[in-house]
Amino acid sequence: MAQVSPQIKTHFAEAQQAQASGRYDVAKALYTKILRLNERLPEVHFHLGRLEMQRGAPKKAIKPLRRALELKPTEPMVWRLLLDALIASGDSSGADTLVRAAQSAPLPPQTARELAIKARTGNRSGEAQLGGADPVAFQQAVQLFESGQHAEAAQAAEALHHRHPAVAPILAVLGAARAALGEIDAAEFAYREAIARDDSYAEAHLQLGQILYVRGNYESATAPLERAYELTPDNPLVARFLGLTLLQRDRYAMALPLLEKAAKALPDDASLTFGHARALQTLGRHDEARTLVAPLVDAPDAPPSHLCLMGEILSSLEEQDAARAQFDRALATRPGFGPAISGLAWIAQQQGKFDLSAEYFTQASADGTIDGRLARAYASGRKMLADDPLLPGIQAAYDEGTELPGSRADLTFALAKAAEDQGKTAEAFEKISLANALLNERFPIRSRMVRDLYQRGTTTWNAALTPVAPQDGPRMVFVTGMPRSGTTLVEQIISSHSTVTGGGEIGLLSRALGDRQRLAMAEERSVSPSQLQAAAGEVAEQATALASGAPVLTDKAILTSSNAGFVPLVCPGSRLIVVRRDPRDNCLSMFKNRFRDGTHRYTTDLEELAHNYLAHLEGLAFWRKHTPDAFLEVRYEDLIADPEAGARALVDYAGLEWEDACLRFYENTRTVKTLSAFQVRQPIYSSSVGAWRKFEKELAPLIDILRKGGALEEWEA
Missing domain, CATH: 1.25.40.10 (Tetratricopeptide repeat domain)
Structure with missing residues (x-):
């Protein structure tokens, strides 16, 4: 456009x-x-x-x-x-x-x-016509192919093609025969010729897409498969391959409906079921993913990839013992299998068992199976000095030059962390920038994402809206702010209370409001009372399922603050805590950390990061003006300077009686699934305050934008 x-x-x-x-x-x-x-x-x-x-x-x-x-x-x-x-x-x-x-x-x-x-x-099926070709001779070529006589089928199709060069189905049979014979380049050429002769021939588009998919050319495979789907939307094979192709390109939301459609017609296709479950798991629909994967892993000869997916799902559902069992099964099937070791290491790290996680890292290094994700996890849980025993293995994996962009970025982040730990500031920032550039190529920035989130919230709210009737279920305590602002620390303090279940980044409010707000924005109106009531019901139902009987549930979804004014409307009696931090430290921490694929894309570019941070402050200013009692603002630096006073204030605002365990939050055994898993297992420390000064020169473009936007006034006063 x-x-x-x-x-x-x-x-x-x-x-x-x-x-x-x-x-x-x-x-x-x-x-x-x-x-x-x-x-x-x-x-x-x-x-x-x-x-x-x-x-x-x-x-x-x-x-x-x-x-x-x-x-x-x-x-x-x-x-x-x-x-x-x-x-x-x-x-x-x-x-x-x-x-x-x-x-x-x-x-x-x-x-x-x-x-x-x-x-x-009346043909809307995308079936091509034979023109003047002999249908009997054509069927004979097809039968030769279907009976496994691929060389004979190729010879027959070639002869027909010489007599009828413009007939697409003949070229398609020729392409299929060449592919079966392992002549992939010739097969691809034949399919492209078929499409050139008849662009409405869906089979040629499908077969070309399949060839490109099998070759790993997922981006190139997308266009012919999309054309095949346009021509034959009811063909489950087309939906299957298009869905799996989009899945390989990290387009999970687009892939899911296609995979669902294909799965209804192809219920016994294990590869399709696996892909369908992967999409559900990535999109946070863990229970549904579990239901799909369960039959796959029940088989005694289940592939290790299926076992590891089940391990990830169970870990997401807080069933860590069961998750470990699946990863152990995968290792028994294939010793040294990297994803299984990685899964076990992540569980140990998230539970604060850093010595155990180091054992898994060492095992991976000895087996030569260190991948980027594992290396980054290892680096985040310790200081990596020059004599670190695993550093040579990480460096070797990086030097091998893996072509997988996600793994390459992770390895680069790990080496950046090692360089920073060793005081090599310039080298660290160079690698941080390179890692972000790799992510930017894979997940292009969507300009001003934070501004758009706040705009959605502020334009669909109005002062005339009234709170819904209180819902049955746990009382919510929302903890929010920009990524890396200290939200995990605040949630850990509150969730250490005996009456609280820590939910992590579940995003109940934003999910419940999302499409309702999009629809309201498109129709240029505010969210309606009936929509608020429906959203409240969804939040209460999901919160009840997650709270495990506790009267209070925390939700640490980043940027719930964009919907601050909706919190008292949808969840009466709940609390919202917004954590803020020196913008320079906050932005540096975002820039040098790796977020889940496709999320927080603005953090990979310094200027875009600065503008998004300003949008966050502008959005907060709107809610501060219009709904000043809807939330409590907490400065990370104040909490670090006086932990007990800060923790007591948080517990009091959350409507809880004080418990000493809230000051010993680092002893909390709950699983922490964020980048702060290591930090929140330690007593409060102040070494991260003012960390931006080490990179002041490199951060100059970002700092300039923040200063001109007024973001630094209270921090430089």
Whole structure:
């Protein structure tokens, strides 16, 4: 979408994501809002029509598709989908009229012929035609292939191709035979030729996508598989391979509905089930992922990758003993299996068993299985001096130059931590910057993400909204702030109380409000009372399940502060604590730490990080003005300077009686799943205060933006 405002680009990206994940009401509302801003955008009309087709409403698709055709009469996809809508609606007269118009339209002759065949036959399946080729000879080639006589099938298809070079199905059979013979380049060429001859032949797009997927060319595989899905949305194999391809590209939300669709038709496909479960696990739907993986790991010969996924799921569900058992099974199946060692090391580290985690790291190093994730975990749990026994192994893994971008970034972060621990400041910052550049390539920055979050909260709230009726369930204590601001420390103090269950970064409020706010924004209104009530019910239900009977549950989701004004409305009687820290220290800590794939992308670029931090402060200022009693602000430095006074104030604000255990938070045995797992197992220390000074020169661009934005006034006073 060239030459449109950033606002429209943001809305369009959100609409496409919502459409891909099956949230059609949100997508439609966003497309409609875009068209109110600029009606002359053919892509938006097209996707609105496509959305209606996906919802099974072809008659509603016709109007936006006709408008898309008016605005962009040279786009074959619009002609094809409009014809599909007319055929599906039973409008044969409209279909004939469209085909006649195509004959004189500025379209490739091939497209006009395809439309004519489709209208005549009612074919919306993407099946190609044989033209003048002998169908008996074609079937013989197919039968040779299906019977395993691949060389003979290739010979027969080659002969047919010489006589009929423009027939796509012949090229597809030739491609399949070449692939079966291991002639992958020749197979890819044949499929590309088939597509060039007939772009509507879904089978050729599917087979090309499969070839590219198997070769690991996931980005290249996406386009042909998307085209195959456009042509044959009900084909489970197309949904399977497109979903798995998107999964490999970390597009979990887009992959999930495709994998769900494919799984209904292919329930016995273990690879599909594994991918489906991976998507669910990554998106935080751990119970559903567990249900899918359970049959896979029940088999005595379960692959170690399946066992490790179950281990990750069980760890997420706080069933650490069961998780360890799965990782141990994986190691028994394949000694030295890196993901299993990594899983065991992570569990030990999150539980504060750092000596045990070091044993796993040492085992991984001895087996030569150190991967980036493991190296980064090891580095985060100790000071890595020059004589560290594992440092040579990490350096060797880095020097080998793994092509996996995620692992490469993790190894770089680990070496950056070692350089910083050894006082090599310039080298440390150079490696931190390199690691962030690698992440930036893999997960491009979405500009001003924090600003957009606060905008969603502030524009869908209004002062006339009233709190919902109190819900049954635990009372919530929300702890929030920017990443690396000290939220984990604050939650650890409160969750050390005997009446509190520490939930970690569960994000109940933001999840419950998310789509309701998106819909309200698209319709340019505030969240309605009925939406608040529904959100409150969701929060209470999920909180009850997570609290394990405790009367109080903490939720340490980052940037719940963007919805600060909604906390007393959705969760009456709850508390919200916003943690703040010197912006220079806070931003440095974000920049030099690695977050979960695809999250907090703004932290990989100093200028973008500074602007997002300013947006956080601006959003807080809005809530401070309009809902001053909705939250308590805590300065990390004040808590560090006087831990007991700070801890007592936090416990009191949370509505709890004081317990000495809250000052011994580092003895809390609960699992801590954040980057601060090591720090919160130690008594409070002040070495991180003012850490930015070591990198003052390198941080100059960020500091300049923060200072001009007024973020440093209270810290430099």
